[in-house]
Amino acid sequence: MKGMASLRLTDRLLKISHLVTKDKKIADIGTDHGYIPVYLLKKGYVSYAVLSDVNKGPLDNARKEVIQNNLLDKVDLRLGSGIEVLKKGEVDEIIIAGMGGILISEILDAKQEVSHNAQKLILQPMQAQNELRKYLLNNGYEILDEVLVKEDFRLYEIIIAKYTGENTVVEDEVYYEVGSKLIENKDVLLKEFVDRKISSYTSILKNIEGKTGYEIEKKKKCITKSIEKLKCILGN
Known part of the structure; x- marks a missing residue:
């Protein structure tokens, strides 16, 4: 369906909504x-x-969008921090997008009766x-799926999770960096995603080339090991 709101959705937001x-x-x-x-209501x-939203300005913007699309009877607009605005079980699914991974972890942790019941x-x-992956897997959440989406020149990671109460043991730290579901699903953007990580690590190595010292050598070894592990993911 074409509509005012659907035209404004970027690839990232569209992927999340799907x-x-x-x-x-x-x-x-x-x-x-x-x-x-x-978009979903329309x-x-x-x-x-x-x-x-934690800030009044963005919430006012959302209110205008809701009114413009005649959806006021289908929404509840709430000013407040994270999921603390929610009661246990009042919604089925929760979207938290466009924030840092540590902040998302803190939001989930702040009201566990809500995050655990979603x-x-x-x-x-x-x-x-x-x-964020480390937090989820070590705090009883299961990562059900992961997808990558490209918007302009940036790649975004979307993680779908649910609380099960069971921690997941990760074979290697590299799977905190590249979600195992992305590898299992052979995500169409996986190669580009991993190549970018390898390129980023290679740049760091070049920047510290010629420098010496215990900490520098330790860092070089660690980065080299990370590059090798990432290459293994791609079968290189």
Whole structure:
């Protein structure tokens, strides 16, 4: 369906919205302009959404978008921090996108009765993605799936998780950096994603080339090992 809101969705936001399950109650935490819930409500894909933000400005922007699309009766706009605005079980799926991985971990941790009872968590960290994976797998969450999406020149990682109460043992730290689901699924962007990581590590090595000292040598060994592991993922 074409509509005002659908035209505004970037590839990243569109990919996130496609990961929501039909007919579920959703919450969009840190909603900004509310583009994802407005898009899903306008399509009739979901019938109810909580839009929340810690700042009044973005929430006011979301309110304008909701009013413009005649959806005020299908949403609840809430000003507050993270998932603390939610009650246990009042929504089925929670979207937390466009924040740092550590902040997302802190948000999930701040009200566990909500995060532990969600049927699905759709998480899109902007940085510290490895820290978020580490938090999830060591705090009873299962990573159900992962997808990559390219927008302009940037690759974004989206993690779908659910609390099970069981920790997951990771064979190697490299799987905090490159999610095992991306490898299992042979994500179409996996090669480019890993190549970029190898390129980034190679640049760091070049920058410390010629420098000496115990810490420098230790860093060189560590980076070289990381590059080897990443090459193994691609079968190089």
